[in-house]
Amino acid sequence: MRLTFDQEKRVIKRLLEHLGASEEEARITAEVLAEADLRGFGSHGILRLPYILRALRRGTIIPNAKMRVIRETPSTALLDGGHGLGHPVAVRAMKLAIKKAKKTGVSAVAVRNTNHFGIAGYYAQLATDENLIGIVTTTTDPLVCPWGGAEPVIGTNALSVGIPAEPHPVLLDMAMSSAARGKLVEARKKGEKIPENWAIDSEGRPTTDPAKALKGALLPFGGVKGYALAVILEILAGPLGGSAAGKEVHGTLEPISGFSTKGDFMMAIDPLVFGPLEEFKTRVRRFLDEIKASRKAKGVREILLPGEPEFRTRDRHLIEGIPVADEVWAEVNRIAKEIGIDILKEIR
Numbered sequence: 403m404r405l406t407f408d409q410e411k412r413v414i415k416r417l418l419e420h421l422g423a424s425e426e427e428a429r430i431t432a433e434v435l436a437e438a439d440l441r442g443f444g445s446h447g448i449l450r451l452p453y454i455l456r457a458l459r460r461g462t463i464i465p466n467a468k469m470r471v472i473r474e475t476p477s478t479a480l481l482d483g484g485h486g487l488g489h490p491v492a493v494r495a496m497k498l499a500i501k502k503a504k505k506t507g508v509s510a511v512a513v514r515n516t517n518h519f520g521i522a523g524y525y526a527q528l529a530t531d532e533n534l535i536g537i538v539t540t541t542t543d544p545l546v547c548p549w550g551g552a553e554p555v556i557g558t559n560a561l562s563v564g565i566p567a568e569p570h571p572v573l574l575d576m577a578m579s580s581a582a583r584g585k586l587v588e589a590r591k592k593g594e595k596i597p598e599n600w601a602i603d604s605e606g607r608p609t610t611d612p613a614k615a616l617k618g619a620l621l622p623f624g625g626v627k628g629y630a631l632a633v634i635l636e637i638l639a640g641p642l643g644g645s646a647a648g649k650e651v652h653g654t655l656e657p658i659s660g661f662s663t664k665g666d667f668m669m670a671i672d673p674l675v676f677g678p679l680e681e682f683k684t685r686v687r688r689f690l691d692e693i694k695a696s697r698k699a700k701g702v703r704e705i706l707l708p709g710e711p712e713f714r715t716r717d718r719h720l721i722e723g724i725p726v727a728d729e730v731w732a733e734v735n736r737i738a739k740e741i742g743i744d745i746l747k748e749i750r
């Protein structure tokens with residue numbers, strides 16, 4: 403099953419609007435989910451739609467949410483997302499950070515009362531589109547074990563940093579776990595094994611079985627350093643803005659009885675406050691060119707920059723269409739039927 407970028411966006415938007423989302427909320431959420439699939443981050447694309455639709459139906463995500471700034475200084479803000487769809491809330495937060503950084507040079511926005519926002523890189527790229535540096539992080543339900551631990555206490559806490567460059571920004575966009583949880587879900591759906599360093603089972607033993615891993619914990623990326631970084635990000639995205647941390651974070655995987663307790667944190671930096679933009683970009687370009695031209699290890703054809711693999715996948719998917727797993731498509735169809743929508747009409 404393949405969908406074009408536009409078809410995927412139309413399907414998602416229609417379903418979200420049907421469940422009460424405003425046109426803007428539905429458009430942004432559809433855009434970010436479809437963008438994830440375009441970039442090859444299938445774990446954060448339409449795969450997440452059934453969860454969002456269930457949460458909207460249960461009332462744990464509030465459509466047409468009222469966001470409000472709780473506290474503000476010229477360079478900071480604390481945004482209350484009104485328990486709305488996480489994607490439009492995150493867009494609002496980064497747009498606010500961009501506006502403030504253009505005035506003050508550096509800005510930080512913390513977000514509470516929001517929901518899962520998908521790919522962190524989408525929001526960091528909103529900053530690079532404006533020639534700013536963007537930094538984005540978030541929390542999730544506890545899925546990652548601490549270094550030496552045997553149970554999940556820390557989120558997968560995505561981190562994205564975007565640096566303006568041409569033709570694409572340098573875009574780090576990653577989970578703190580060795581792999582995003584969605585990749586385990588994808589592997590289980592496809593009946594595939596996972597690499598040994600991704601997760602432990604409920605007894606704390608390394609496992610290659612995604613079903614057992616989903617009952618255990620994900621391992622942090624990069625050993626003890628990934629663990630340490632994940633702790634720091636959880637504090638920035640959680641307690642700093644008055645959101646939860648550790649086992650108190652919930653609602654990012656499945657709709658639960660209450661609202662999600664997760665938080666986000668975003669920063670924008672205007673390179674202009676340190677000197678002319680073109681000089682910065684030239685220095686960055688020189689560094690990137692040096693990396694690309696550097697001596698390669700045996701058997702390696704090309705050295706890629708952070709974000710490059712995803713921008714290439716994006717170009718390919720725009721031409722070939724976005725692959726959607728049969729199971730995911732079937733589930734989206736099932737929910738669409740339940741709420742009285744003919745999804746095939748949307749992709750004609």
Ligand SMILES: NC(=O)c1ccc[n+]([C@@H]2O[C@H](COP(=O)([O-])OP(=O)(O)OC[C@H]3O[C@@H](n4cnc5c(N)ncnc54)[C@H](O)[C@@H]3O)[C@@H](O)[C@H]2O)c1
Binds near residue numbers: 518520522523580582
């Ligand atoms: N919203 C949330 O709560 C949440 C939580 C976790 C992850 N996520 C998202 O999940 C997505 C996937 O995360 P992931 O950790 O699985 O990503 P990944 O492991 O596929 O990629 C991580 C980073 O490594 C870079 N990279 C990969 N191969 C490269 C190469 N050969 N050369 C140079 N750079 C390379 C990528 O460009 C990317 O920046 C991200 O978009 C992330 O934001 C979201």
